Amino acid sequence: MKPKYLLGLLVVGAALAYLIFGGLGQNLVYFITPSEYFQQAERYQNRPVRLGGLVKAGSLDYNPKTLELRFVVTDGVKEIPVRSSGATPPALFGENRGVVVEGRFQDGVFVSQNLLVKHSESYQAPKEGWTPEQVRKLIEEAE
Amino acid sequence: MTPGLLGGIALAGALVLSLLGLALAVLAHTLRDGRYLEAARRTSLLSLVAAATSFGALEWAILTDDFSVAYVANHSASVNPLWVKLVTPWAALEGSILLWALLQTLYTWLVSLRVGRSLDFWRAPSALATLFLVQVFFFAVMVFVAHPFDRVPNPPAEGLGTNPLLQNHWMMAVHPVLMYLGFVGLSVPFAYAVAAMLARRYQSWIHETRWWTLVAWGFLTAAIFTGKWWSYEILGWGGYWAWDPVENASLIPWLLATAFLHTAQVQERKGLFKGWNFAFITLAFAATVFGTFLTRSGVIQSVHAFASGPVGAWFLAFLLGVLALGLGLLARVFGDIREAGEVRWKSREGALLAGALFFGTFAFVVVVGTLWPLVVELLSGAKVSVGAPFFNQVSAPLGVFMLLLMGIGPLLPWRQAREEVLKNLAAMLTALGVGMLIGLGLGLSLGVSLAIGLFAYNLTAVVLMVAQGVKERSRALGIPPSQALLDLAASHRRRFGSHIVHLGVALAALSIAFSQTYRYTEQKTLQIGEVWQTRGLEVRLLGLTAREEANRFAALAPIQVRATSRDGWGADGRYETRLNFYPQMSSPLATPVVRYTLYNDYYFVLMQFDQERGQWATLKIIVTPMVLWLWVAGALIVLGTVYILWPSGARLPNRQAVPSASD
Numbered sequence: 001m002k003p004k005y006l007l008g009l010l011v012v013g014a015a016l017a018y019l020i021f022g023g024l025g026q027n028l029v030y031f032i033t034p035s036e037y038f039q040q041a042e043r044y045q046n047r048p049v050r051l052g053g054l055v056k057a058g059s060l061d062y063n064p065k066t067l068e069l070r071f072v073v074t075d076g077v078k079e080i081p082v083r084s085s086g087a088t089p090p091a092l093f094g095e096n097r098g099v100v101v102e103g104r105f106q107d108g109v110f111v112s113q114n115l116l117v118k119h120s121e122s123y124q125a126p127k128e129g130w131t132p133e134q135v136r137k138l139i140e141e142a143e
Numbered sequence: 144m145t146p147g148l149l150g151g152i153a154l155a156g157a158l159v160l161s162l163l164g165l166a167l168a169v170l171a172h173t174l175r176d177g178r179y180l181e182a183a184r185r186t187s188l189l190s191l192v193a194a195a196t197s198f199g200a201l202e203w204a205i206l207t208d209d210f211s212v213a214y215v216a217n218h219s220a221s222v223n224p225l226w227v228k229l230v231t232p233w234a235a236l237e238g239s240i241l242l243w244a245l246l247q248t249l250y251t252w253l254v255s256l257r258v259g260r261s262l263d264f265w266r267a268p269s270a271l272a273t274l275f276l277v278q279v280f281f282f283a284v285m286v287f288v289a290h291p292f293d294r295v296p297n298p299p300a301e302g303l304g305t306n307p308l309l310q311n312h313w314m315m316a317v318h319p320v321l322m323y324l325g326f327v328g329l330s331v332p333f334a335y336a337v338a339a340m341l342a343r344r345y346q347s348w349i350h351e352t353r354w355w356t357l358v359a360w361g362f363l364t365a366a367i368f369t370g371k372w373w374s375y376e377i378l379g380w381g382g383y384w385a386w387d388p389v390e391n392a393s394l395i396p397w398l399l400a401t402a403f404l405h406t407a408q409v410q411e412r413k414g415l416f417k418g419w420n421f422a423f424i425t426l427a428f429a430a431t432v433f434g435t436f437l438t439r440s441g442v443i444q445s446v447h448a449f450a451s452g453p454v455g456a457w458f459l460a461f462l463l464g465v466l467a468l469g470l471g472l473l474a475r476v477f478g479d480i481r482e483a484g485e486v487r488w489k490s491r492e493g494a495l496l497a498g499a500l501f502f503g504t505f506a507f508v509v510v511v512g513t514l515w516p517l518v519v520e521l522l523s524g525a526k527v528s529v530g531a532p533f534f535n536q537v538s539a540p541l542g543v544f545m546l547l548l549m550g551i552g553p554l555l556p557w558r559q560a561r562e563e564v565l566k567n568l569a570a571m572l573t574a575l576g577v578g579m580l581i582g583l584g585l586g587l588s589l590g591v592s593l594a595i596g597l598f599a600y601n602l603t604a605v606v607l608m609v610a611q612g613v614k615e616r617s618r619a620l621g622i623p624p625s626q627a628l629l630d631l632a633a634s635h636r637r638r639f640g641s642h643i644v645h646l647g648v649a650l651a652a653l654s655i656a657f658s659q660t661y662r663y664t665e666q667k668t669l670q671i672g673e674v675w676q677t678r679g680l681e682v683r684l685l686g687l688t689a690r691e692e693a694n695r696f697a698a699l700a701p702i703q704v705r706a707t708s709r710d711g712w713g714a715d716g717r718y719e720t721r722l723n724f725y726p727q728m729s730s731p732l733a734t735p736v737v738r739y740t741l742y743n744d745y746y747f748v749l750m751q752f753d754q755e756r757g758q759w760a761t762l763k764i765i766v767t768p769m770v771l772w773l774w775v776a777g778a779l780i781v782l783g784t785v786y787i788l789w790p791s792g793a794r795l796p797n798r799q800a801v802p803s804a805s806d
Binding site: 030 | 504515528536540667753
């Protein structure tokens with residue numbers, strides 16, 4: 001191969017690698033449960049995160065005036081308050097139901113921009129005394 | 144006889160027949176005996192009949208609400224409307240595989256009709272053997288791990304119902320079938336490639352393979368666009384593409400098949416790029432299996448989900464088998480097909496190769512982005528997902544490069560660029576610049592202005608190419624230009640069809656740039672009778688009612704919309720936003736209503752309503768420009784493909800009479 005082509009190939013390859021791996025690093029969204037958040041809280045600040053868990057019974061509160069939806073996501077061990085304004089129909093939330101919300105942590109509250117709709121054909125509510133691992137499995141299966 | 148029994152027997156029969164066909168085809172290949180080939184040919188029809196019987200039995204079970212069949216009990220219900228019942232066979236895993244297998248037997252049978260015509264006796268046995276092997280895989284998966292006719296010991300009185308997302312829109316009757324026609328269709332080019340490499344006949348396969356690939360590609364394109372449309376109409380977020388693994392699974396084979404369609408042209412005309420063609424078509428077919436593996440094994444949610452179902456392991460093994468067969472054979476024959484000469488980049492073949500490499504790169508990027516979460520989970524245990532921003536960020540520069548290449552490539556002559564290309568290029572670049580300036584002058588963003596420029600650039604390229612051909616022909620034969628245009632369009636179907644497809648792609652890019660950049664979203668809670676003034680629109684909530692339907696319950700919020708300025712152009716009307724509640728789902732489905740206009744789409748979603756007193760409803764409005772043109776673009780691409788494939792009958796006698804610069 002001529003050195004001219006080799007050089008061109010290298011440049012193209014480097015550009016591509018930069019595009020792919022640079023982009024991947026910035027756009028990785030962690031998927032965590034409340035327990036995992038509290039294990040390494042500082043790691044998840046100021047970056048997009050997907051928080052998975054169940055909507056705690058009795059925590060769901062929708063204010064039709066301000067369009068603000070508040071609820072608590074739990075994995076049976078830890079809880080995180082979530083504030084959501086807007087993107088998702090609040091009607092799709094239900095208590096004791098698995099949710100995955102995408103957003104960022106702000107002062108201990110998770111501010112959600114987006115709910116990833118999880119429509120499971122065979123949904124079951126978690127039972128008393130489930131371990132976080134079981135809850136996580138439930139959420140994953142609901143995806 | 145019950146449907147379950149009939150279906151089960153037919154399924155086992157189809158597996159046996161596929162094995163028989165495979166054995167006969169292998170014998171025909173090794174013994175070089177035409178009688179075995181003839182027997183294998185007939186077996187393909189029998190396996191088609193067996194598969195169709197099995198599929199028919201599943202339809203029968205669903206239509207008669209036979210809940211002793213587990214699939215029907217789990218995925219259907221007696222209250223479902225007729226059309227939902229008819230499409231229920233592909234509403235879940237086992238039935239989808241049955242449909243896939245049925246279409247596979249159909250394609251195998253179609254190929255068996257080519258034996259002795261375009262498929263010579265050196266290649267026919269191994270091509271049929273490859274297709275029978277694929278059939279064996281799918282029927283074995285059903286018989287051993289995902290049986291559509293598993294029985295329920297105590298049949299329930301009512302089924303669990305069909306996935307509401309599928310019931311909610313009629314497109315689900317069409318989109319999956321198109322997708323499978325495309326996916327399965329790619330098995331034929333793969334079989335032709337395997338046969339060509341085994342027979343060491345590297346040229347004769349390409350012409351017909353390009354035809355088969357174009358058929359599959361057309362279905363795949365239609366499937367991708369209908370899928371986008373379904374997601375736009377149903378999912379209620381106002382978008383049409385989310386870089387979800389399921390979507391990526393359909394895009395990867397499409398990109399690789401597109402790459403093949405471009406390099407195949409060169410082999411057809413110049414006999415070059417044989418290695419690339421074998422590689423691209425193997426990868427394209429492998430990508431269909433890869434996509435099914437990704438979406439069906441659950442591996443994308445978590446690497447650990449992989450172990451939970453056996454289907455994933457089967458598909459992974461099959462994927463590796465396909466890759467080993469295709470690439471292994473390619474490695475074996477690589478010495479034979481190595482090319483002597485060098486390709487100039489500034490020529491038609493160079494541009495086609497560059498385009499194909501672009502598509503291959505794009506496919507590679509999508510694969511990396513889709514698989515990256517698995518890599519991270521394996522290395523660090525952390526669960527991550529790769530967001531849409533990554534894919535958007537990478538595909539934007541690749542898209543610009545592709546659009547530039549798409550304009551100039553077809554203008555380049557074979558072998559070497561000549562002077563007149565520079566003149567054309569200058570005209571196109573002027574169009575690019577003028578388009579961009581107009582966009583910037585209108586105050587549009589840089590990206591959108593670039594998209595306008597690129598559309599003008601590609602439009603200019605097509606107009607130049609057509610005009611030059613027409614001018615030469617009308618001058619040479621002394622006929623009016625309109626007559627010359629019609630003659631050329633009739634005699635150069637490939638050329639004109641590809642122009643239509645390329646224009647469709649440029650239009651799609653324009654629509655994507657606009658709709659991704661200028662989306663306007665607003666929401667508000669309205670009391671009944673209240674009027675909401677938002678950008679160019681006046682929305683009045685007329686009421687809030689409930690309605691009981693056979694398979695669901697709906698909450699309706701009718702609204703009256705009036706345009707108050709140019710921003711709301713075309714939005715006037717009365718719309719019924721609704722939330723559908725399905726008994727088998729814990730939460731309702733938001734069902735948007737969309738008003739399509741030539742410029743803006745108005746998208747209304749009912750977000751929440753007062754469930755106690757019925758006094759208020761929260762509504763969301765999404766206004767997106769130029770989405771309609773994406774569907775027009777999809778239709779253009781499919782039309783162009785049909786135009787190329789349409790049987791041309793007798794060729795025009797003076798096809799070669801006038802050497803034209805446009806060909």
